[in-house]
Amino acid sequence: MKVNYQFAWINRNTKKPIYQDGGEYTSIGYNPSIYEYPKYWLNIEAEKHWTIFLLDRMEKTIEENGYLEFIILPWTPFVRIGLGYITFLKENEKFTYKFDEISKIYIKGTDLYIEHKNFEKILFFFKSGNQNKIPLQMLCNRQFFFKALEILVGHKVT
Numbered sequence: 738m739k740v741n742y743q744f745a746w747i748n749r750n751t752k753k754p755i756y757q758d759g760g761e762y763t764s765i766g767y768n769p770s771i772y773e774y775p776k777y778w779l780n781i782e783a784e785k786h787w788t789i790f791l792l793d794r795m796e797k798t799i800e801e802n803g804y805l806e807f808i809i810l811p812w813t814p815f816v817r818i819g820l821g822y823i824t825f826l827k828e829n830e831k832f833t834y835k836f837d838e839i840s841k842i843y844i845k846g847t848d849l850y851i852e853h854k855n856f857e858k859i860l861f862f863f864k865s866g867n868q869n870k871i872p873l874q875m876l877c878n879r880q881f882f883f884k885a886l887e888i889l890v891g892h893k894v895t
Contacts (some may be wrong), residue, residue, distance in 0.1 A: 738764045744780040745810075747877070752812045788880040805884065807876040807882050816871060818885045823851065825869045832867060834864075836890045844894060847874050 743759035749756035758776050762769035771778045798805055817824045824833040830861045834853055849871040855867035876882060887893045 740764045740769075742777060743874075744784075746783075746810075784880055788878070788884065790887075791878060791881040792884060795888075799857065799889075802885055805885050808877050809872060810877065815876070818882075818889050820889050821891075823886065823890055832869065834867075834869075834890075836892065839890070839892055842886070842892050842894050844873070847872065849876075 739760050739761055740763075741759070744757065746755050746756040747753065748755050753892075758780060760774070760777070762774055762777070768781075769777055795805065799819065804817040804824070806814055807816045807818070809815040814826050816826065821836045822833050823839075824831055834851060838854050839851060839856045840856065841850075844849055851869050853867035856864065856868045858864055873879060883894055
């Protein structure tokens with residue numbers, strides 16, 4: 738199976754990429770060989786260290802703002818995570834899930850879905866209640882997002 742990957746390091750002030758790398762590899766298992774794709778692994782390691790840096794600053798950021806804000810490209814605030822809640826920011830509308838109102842969080846394709854307890858599928862195409870999705874390919878600081886969701890909201894992605 739062919740797997741495409743893209744890494745972009747973006748300057749928060751100018752909103753322009755300062756480094757980009759991407760490509761394609763054939764998946765035999767999960768990740769490519771470190772010897773054939775050293776730039777891929779350099780980016781993976783850099784992302785781990787950046788996530789640790791952000792986790793170290795998480796408490797201070799929440800004290801200052803009351804939440805962590807995550808953006809999707811092209812630099813649009815999309816979701817906020819605070820202690821015990823996640824809020825989706827959509828144009829003129831916000832929807833908040835409290836930790837005890839979430840029934841399920843899962844990944845399907847390239848999107849992360851969050852379902853409220855009031856959500857249900859009725860027949861094949863009809864749905865009732867609240868369900869939101871996050872386009873993971875466009876989400877900045879994705880690994881930090883997953884850890885913040887687990888730590889602050891108490892839900893781990895399955």
